Amino acid sequence: MSVENFDIVIQGGGPVGLACAAWSLQKFPEANIALMDRNPADDVDLTAADTRGVALSHGSKLLLDTINAWPTECADIHRVHVSQAGRFGRALMTREELGQKALGHIIRYRDIHLTLRKALRAIQKNSPHFIWKHIDPNADVENIQAKCVVHAEGGLFKTQDWVESGRDYEQSALVGLVEVENAPPLQAWERFTSEGPLAVLPSHYGPNILNLIWCGTPSSSQARLALSEADFLKSLQAEFGSRIGQFLKIQDRRLYELGLNYRKDITQANEVWIGNAAQTLHPVAGQGLNLGLRDAYLLAEKLSILFSKPEDQKTPLAIETTLAEYAQSRKLDRSATIGLTDFMARIFTSNLLPVVIGRGLALSALQWLPPVKTALARQMMFGRR
């Protein structure tokens, strides 16, 4: 069997792998890159795929705009209301107090994925040495060698074939599209219940069709998945309350297991891990993909500089050094985002009385101490630089 040689191989054609390929080629069109994608070549096969609503930050929008990969079907968030079920403490964040056009944007995973595929196809036209291989996961492994291997295989907690450091929150997220009676437009709701966070987020379908993410123990989430529509809506109403009127319909219910899984070392010799292949987070703070896109962007920047140099400068040592510099540059953002998400996932699930009281006080503090609120919102919108 003949061996194909590349400068860079990117394993994984999810949002992070696609974005990394697109930014690398945009910065250095001559780059000799192979993207190994397990998804089919035809977009039609992906249109019914993962429809869950994902919150992208303004920082991610700015990054995706650079490659024309911002989906048209998107709902902005202008206000976020945070509360805890049956306890004191609430906070409201608005775009006005943060001086932003929007606090975030909600887009279906599949739209982010499809828009990035379209953006990469456009960039591919000017990239003579780029190969996009659609591989069959059941076929023999292709004989490909590369000077640098980028792992962007992603995956969900408990489906990944690597476990390093982290935590099993023993929680699942039930997601779906819910129709309500009377929701204020462009407002997101995050409510902390005894079993975990329950988020109701805007959607591009209009003010009364919202994305639901309801975290609970695996057994109660399974039970909720199996409930009839009427019983499901009744139990959702009881947890959420009547702030947005009656819950009228639920569609497309799906379940995801949640946990934290992260690599302490994201590089090893000529290999580097980005996106969910480097860290898989609880969705409570909506940070996983935002962090993964920042990984992809900064790695593309480093790799395009290195691989645009003359051949004799792309030595194994130069590659290892570049990857080590990349890892160092990601340290602060990774640790802050992983730490904040883990803290929120744990603190907002505990029912210990001191924690419940502390949580109420923290929400009140957030409400009454604008600098704290602004600092938290900025971390979530742009990450740590």
Ligand SMILES: Cc1cc2nc3c(=O)[nH]c(=O)nc-3n(C[C@H](O)[C@H](O)[C@H](O)COP(=O)(O)OP(=O)(O)OC[C@H]3O[C@@H](n4cnc5c(N)ncnc54)[C@H](O)[C@@H]3O)c2cc1C
């Ligand atoms: C319920 C839920 C809600 C979420 N909400 C948010 C949110 O609001 N905001 C946010 O920022 N993040 C959110 N996330 C996290 C976000 O979905 C992930 O961080 C993001 O999908 C990671 O992208 P990725 O490309 O790294 O991995 P993936 O999306 O998993 O894509 C990886 C791709 O690689 C392919 N692949 C796997 N193995 C191989 C291989 N060996 N060779 C080639 N290809 C391979 C897979 O088929 C897949 O297409 C949420 C996650 C969940 C579960």
